[in-house]
Amino acid sequence: MAPVPSELSYVPASYEELSPFHEAPVLDQSTIDKYPVVHLDAIDLSQYVEGPEGLPARQKLAAQLEESISTSGFFNLINTGYDADKIERLKTIAINLLNIPQEEKMQYLAGAITSDDEDRTKSLGGERGAGFKPRGYWSFAKGVRDAIEHYNFRNLLHDDIFLSPEAISKLPAIVRPYVTEIQAYYQHLHYDVLKKISALSDIILELPEGTLYEMFEVKQNDLQNSGGGFGRFMRYHKMDPEDEAKVQKNWLRGHSDSTTFTMITSQPILSLQIRDYDTGEWKFVAHRPNSLVVNIGDALEFLTGSYFKSSIHRVVAPPEEQKDYTRLVLIYFQQPKAGTIVDPETLNSPKLNRLGLTKPAEWEKIDFFTWDDSKGRLYGQKAVNDTDGDEPLSVLLYGRLHERWHQRDKQEEVGVIRDYQV
Ligand SMILES: O=C(O)CCC(=O)C(=O)O
Numbered sequence: 057m058a059p060v061p062s063e064l065s066y067v068p069a070s071y072e073e074l075s076p077f078h079e080a081p082v083l084d085q086s087t088i089d090k091y092p093v094v095h096l097d098a099i100d101l102s103q104y105v106e107g108p109e110g111l112p113a114r115q116k117l118a119a120q121l122e123e124s125i126s127t128s129g130f131f132n133l134i135n136t137g138y139d140a141d142k143i144e145r146l147k148t149i150a151i152n153l154l155n156i157p158q159e160e161k162m163q164y165l166a167g168a169i170t171s172d173d174e175d176r177t178k179s180l181g182g183e184r185g186a187g188f189k190p191r192g193y194w195s196f197a198k199g200v201r202d203a204i205e206h207y208n209f210r211n212l213l214h215d216d217i218f219l220s221p222e223a224i225s226k227l228p229a230i231v232r233p234y235v236t237e238i239q240a241y242y243q244h245l246h247y248d249v250l251k252k253i254s255a256l257s258d259i260i261l262e263l264p265e266g267t268l269y270e271m272f273e274v275k276q277n278d279l280q281n282s283g284g285g286f287g288r289f290m291r292y293h294k295m296d297p298e299d300e301a302k303v304q305k306n307w308l309r310g311h312s313d314s315t316t317f318t319m320i321t322s323q324p325i326l327s328l329q330i331r332d333y334d335t336g337e338w339k340f341v342a343h344r345p346n347s348l349v350v351n352i353g354d355a356l357e358f359l360t361g362s363y364f365k366s367s368i369h370r371v372v373a374p375p376e377e378q379k380d381y382t383r384l385v386l387i388y389f390q391q392p393k394a395g396t397i398v399d400p401e402t403l404n405s406p407k408l409n410r411l412g413l414t415k416p417a418e419w420e421k422i423d424f425f426t427w428d429d430s431k432g433r434l435y436g437q438k439a440v441n442d443t444d445g446d447e448p449l450s451v452l453l454y455g456r457l458h459e460r461w462h463q464r465d466k467q468e469e470v471g472v473i474r475d476y477q478v
């Protein structure tokens with residue numbers, strides 16, 4: 057018999073009774089200076105002005121954004137119009153959700169089973185499904201498994217679905233009182249922040265403002281024909297020291313996101329690294345309080361003929377000073393409509409055409425769903441991860457490298473598995 061859902065465990069009666077989340081202290085500058093660190097450019101959304109009279113202000117922001125989006129594909133967003141206090145509340149809710157007893161978590165799994173060997177025709181899997189991805193779901197190199205837990209929320213933009221009694225009954229009890237609060241944050245990121253960043257991207261691409269955002273439009277109750285994505289509360293546990301040494305301190309293996317824009321709460325633990333798109337050098341992302349770290353994913357790289365960069369990034373063990381604190385991030389992975397064809401012909405941007413960034417002949421015409429689904433099946437798989445270094449085996453999917461460890465013009469030099477069957 058299926059276990060009775062989570063009323064089994066203690067649920068605090070009010071927010072005040074939740075255990076607070078303790079964020080790590082910010083490192084001294086002298087400590088930070090010991091590491092290779094990149095200070096991301098900050099796009100200040102308070103400078104974004106709507107309407108025809110705001111165009112010069114938007115053009116200025118777009119010029120600033122173009123610099124980072126076309127080089128590292130990473131930037132910070134500040135003054136996003138969401139209260140810092142509300143985000144702090146969400147972190148407390150998140151850590152309490154991620155601290156419920158293990159047996160209760162097992163009733164709310166994102167995937168069908170607890171390892172990444174599962175049959176993805178039956179489930180979206182732990183990366184993308186709604187619910188918990190337990191520790192050890194992913195298989196990294198040398199038999200080592202991950203020590204990360206996350207909880208994904210899907211359908212956040214569809215009130216009748218997300219807030220339906222049925223959907224709420226499928227959430228762990230501890231989080232049920234806070235669903236509208238969680239939803240409000242992600243809806244702000246979608247309907248406000250994403251809309252602005254999309255319009256700035258249109259300006260960069262010399263397209264009418266609103267073009268890119270069409271692929272993120274939401275048709276209520278129609279998941280198939282809506283843009284959106286999923287929210288994630290992600291918490292990193294310390295790894296077993298022997299395991300950590302075997303995987304060169306990689307807590308989350310280097311990857312690029314399959315999606316369009318990813319928005320992550322910046323947090324003080326020095327551990328997120330970006331691999332320089334051109335040189336391959338790894339650098340830590342500096343913390344900027346009250347900001348979002350935003351990165352470009354593969355779908356947007358494909359849509360822009362690789363003008364916007366989907367850089368490889370990873371999370372490594374923190375410095376000694378921060379090792380006893382919990383790393384917690386709130387993430388929004390933004391996805392276009394499932395049927396969006398992910399190549400530059402979709403946008404037909406005058407700028408990209410002028411730069412010669414048209415669809416490479418070897419790219420098969422595929423839609424977002426196909427890309428996201430095929431790549432999602434590969435992430436934690438032993439078949440690609442069991443290598444000596446931190447780099448997985450490169451697989452060619454629909455004429456595209458499944459991860460951008462190597463730039464397109466270097467494909468021939470590296471061992472790429474062609475015709476991989478996912
Ligand atoms: O934890 C982070 O800062 C990044 C997580 C990440 O890259 C991912 O979940 O795709």
Ligand SMILES: [Fe+2]
Nearest residue numbers: 311312313369
């Ligand atoms: Fe990522």
